[in-house]
Amino acid sequence: MPKTVTACVLLIGDEILSGRTRDSNLAYIANHLNKIGIQVREARVIPDVEETIVAVLNEVRARHDYVFTTGGIGPTHDDITADAVAKAFGVPIGHHPEAVKILGDHYKATGGEFTAARMRMARLPEGATMIENPLSKAPGFQIGNVFVMAGVPMVMQVMLDSLTGRLEGGATMQSRTVTGQIGEGTIAEKLGELQAKHPDVGIGSYPYYRGRSFGTSIVMRATDSTKLERVAAEVAALMRAFGVEPQTGDPA
Amino acid sequence: MPKTVTACVLLIGDEILSGRTRDSNLAYIANHLNKIGIQVREARVIPDVEETIVAVLNEVRARHDYVFTTGGIGPTHDDITADAVAKAFGVPIGHHPEAVKILGDHYKATGGEFTAARMRMARLPEGATMIENPLSKAPGFQIGNVFVMAGVPMVMQVMLDSLTGRLEGGATMQSRTVTGQIGEGTIAEKLGELQAKHPDVGIGSYPYYRGRSFGTSIVMRATDSTKLERVAAEVAALMRAFGVEPQTGDPA
Numbered sequence: 029m030p031k032t033v034t035a036c037v038l039l040i041g042d043e044i045l046s047g048r049t050r051d052s053n054l055a056y057i058a059n060h061l062n063k064i065g066i067q068v069r070e071a072r073v074i075p076d077v078e079e080t081i082v083a084v085l086n087e088v089r090a091r092h093d094y095v096f097t098t099g100g101i102g103p104t105h106d107d108i109t110a111d112a113v114a115k116a117f118g119v120p121i122g123h124h125p126e127a128v129k130i131l132g133d134h135y136k137a138t139g140g141e142f143t144a145a146r147m148r149m150a151r152l153p154e155g156a157t158m159i160e161n162p163l164s165k166a167p168g169f170q171i172g173n174v175f176v177m178a179g180v181p182m183v184m185q186v187m188l189d190s191l192t193g194r195l196e197g198g199a200t201m202q203s204r205t206v207t208g209q210i211g212e213g214t215i216a217e218k219l220g221e222l223q224a225k226h227p228d229v230g231i232g233s234y235p236y237y238r239g240r241s242f243g244t245s246i247v248m249r250a251t252d253s254t255k256l257e258r259v260a261a262e263v264a265a266l267m268r269a270f271g272v273e274p275q276t277g278d279p280a
Numbered sequence: 281m282p283k284t285v286t287a288c289v290l291l292i293g294d295e296i297l298s299g300r301t302r303d304s305n306l307a308y309i310a311n312h313l314n315k316i317g318i319q320v321r322e323a324r325v326i327p328d329v330e331e332t333i334v335a336v337l338n339e340v341r342a343r344h345d346y347v348f349t350t351g352g353i354g355p356t357h358d359d360i361t362a363d364a365v366a367k368a369f370g371v372p373i374g375h376h377p378e379a380v381k382i383l384g385d386h387y388k389a390t391g392g393e394f395t396a397a398r399m400r401m402a403r404l405p406e407g408a409t410m411i412e413n414p415l416s417k418a419p420g421f422q423i424g425n426v427f428v429m430a431g432v433p434m435v436m437q438v439m440l441d442s443l444t445g446r447l448e449g450g451a452t453m454q455s456r457t458v459t460g461q462i463g464e465g466t467i468a469e470k471l472g473e474l475q476a477k478h479p480d481v482g483i484g485s486y487p488y489y490r491g492r493s494f495g496t497s498i499v500m501r502a503t504d505s506t507k508l509e510r511v512a513a514e515v516a517a518l519m520r521a522f523g524v525e526p527q528t529g530d531p532a
Contacts, residue, residue: 042484045320046455047310048499049486051303054325058299068297071325073306076484103465104485105472145468180487203298213355216397220357232294232328233356234301235432247300 030251033198035061036088037071040081040099040109041179044073052181053098060188065197066094076100081112089116089174094195099179101168103145109176110169114153117171124152127167134165160190170194199251204260208267208274209243211235218266219246222259228252229259236279245278282503285450287313288340289323292333292351292361293431296325304433305350312440317449318346328352333364341368341426346447351431353420355397361428362421366405369423376404379419386417412442422446451503456512460519460526461495463487470518471498474511480504481511488531497530 037057043049051073058068069092074080081100089095100109114121127150135142149166152158159168159175161183168177168187177187208215212235223231229250236243246263250256267274289309295301303325310320321344326332333352341347352361366373379402387394401418404410411420411427413435420429420439429439460467464487475483481502488495498515502508519526 042482042501043486043499044306045310045323046453046501047307047312047314047320048455050307054296055299055302058297060299062299068299069327071297073323075321102485102487103468105468105475106484140463141466143465143469145472146465148468149465180489182489201298203300211392213395213398213401214393216355216357216400217395220397223357230294232358233354234295235354237432237434247295247298249294249298 030065030199032251033066033093033196034069035066035094035096036092037068038081038084038088038095038097039071039073039179040076040097041073042075042106044099045075053179053184056181056185057096057098057188061094061096061195061197062201064195065200066195067201076106076108078108078112078115081109082116085113085116085174089172093173095174097174097176098184101149101166101176101178103143103148103166107148110151110153113171113174113176117153117155117174119154119171121151121153123147123150124156124158124167127152127158130165130167159187162186162190201249201251202253202256203247203249204256205245205247205277206260206263206267206274207236207243207245207277207279208270208272209241210267210270210272211242212244214270215244215246215266218269219263222262222266226255226259229255231259231263238279243279282317282451285318285345285448286321287318287346287348288344289320290333290336290340290347290349291323291325291431292328292349293325294327294358296351297327305431305436308433308437309348309350309440313348313447313449314453316447317452318447319453328358328360330360330364330367333361334368337365337368337426341424345425347426349426349428350436353401353418353428353430355395355400355418359400362403362405365423365426365428369405369407369426371406371423373403373405375399375402376408376410376419379404379410382417382419411439414438414442453501453503454505454508455499455501456508457497457499457529458512458515458519458526459488459495459497459529459531460522460524461493462519462522462524463494464496466522467496467498467518470521471515474514474518478507478511481507483511483515490531495531
């Protein structure tokens with residue numbers, strides 16, 4: 029049986045905690061990792077405060093197979109993630125020759141000035157390897173089981189893509205969704221019995237509202253697709269027993 | 281000087297960690313609390329696992345003035361937040377007579393069946409007080425400094441509204457945004473100097489991309505509006521020194 033591989037996502041940035049920016053990276057990362065058999069078990073949003081980043085990172089990197097961070101690797105004074113990660117690992121940080129070259133070439137080609145501030149983006153903790161950024165060139169990096177990525181969604185996404193082949197997944201969590209125009213409270217008791225009968229398939233119940241129509245989506249998750257299909261069929265049958273025609277997938 | 285009041289937000293739910301649901305509650309709660317002088321300093325996304333909820337809740341409720349949770353208070357087997365919170369506080373949980381009456385009246389009025397599963401939503405930890413839910417009636421609750429709310433955004437929002445007057449804020453964090461079509465790397469060094477000169481105004485730098493146009497939003501945050509205006513003016517002057525006309529607020 030393939031092993032379970034877990035991850036923690038750290039969203040680093042005052043702008044998420046202040047409510048200025050609504051995060052979209054967590055859902056993207058979770059979906060991406062799911063496909064390759066890595067399960068996000070925990071996520072934290074933390075401020076741009078060095079001691080917090082150091083403490084939280086050291087806590088979660090010991091607990092999970094992988095840690096993915098977003099945010100705080102730009103050129104400005106509030107971009108302190110790389111320094112904090114170096115501190116967490118107890119290693120020095122310095123300019124990475126290849127990163128300096130990539131950025132230097134980029135600014136030469138685009139006519140931008142390669143300022144000291146931009147040069148900051150070529151600093152990596154000792155022992156780190158670059159994560160390629162085909163979009164805006166300034167790299168992310170990997171050190172140990174920690175992957176440090178940009179906060180800007182489209183940059184984060186190309187970095188995640190460039191990690192293809194570097195991440196080792198385990199059992200792939202699959203999911204099925206069965207939706208029906210039925211109240212959660214109506215189906216709840218029978219659904220709880222189904223969950224008790226199938227402990228290795230996670231059954232989640234999510235109510236939805238669409239104007240005057242409402243209903244419930246039942247989401248089943250498991251690594252074993254045969255068991256998953258069996259439980260999905262039982263949930264569909266359960267809805268029919270209540271006189272509701274189930275549909276596959278999320279509410280239309 | 282008004283004191284600083286801090287909060288932690290706990291987003292409870294497998295569906296957020298799996299990537300199925302993109303959370304919108306954190307940004308809403310943070311903005312709401314900001315207005316009444318409560319600063320969100322930390323947020324965590326955790327699964328529907330009792331021992332995790334108990335451990336994390338006990339950790340964060342000791343560290344912050346307030347904790348706000350979302351998710352896991354519906355009628356189904358995966359709604360375990362109320363039980364976990366009772367366990368964290370070391371108190372029993374049982375049917376709350378007023379909550380039972382509210383829900384009973386609701387289902388009588390709407391013609392729904394008041395099932396045992398729906399009755400579960402009237403269970404509150406001993407010593408908890410209800411948080412009113414004008415929308416779908418099933419209440420949230422407060423125990424100690426912990427406020428337990430629904431995960432469905434519109435239900436969470438009416439619960440948060442119904443807390444008006446029950447939360448005691450401190451210094452109100454205010455913010456100003458100055459935006460210009462200038463690269464972060466261009467302005468970074470001078471901006472760092474400004475931050476060093478004004479340590480009690482937080483200065484954040486956020487690049488944006490709009491098709492072919494790009495630029496940077498500088499967000500300043502402080503409890504003292506006089507200082508805030510002064511720094512905003514200096515940032516605007518800094519952009520003009522680079523030949524860029526600043527605008528107030530986020531990029532158009």
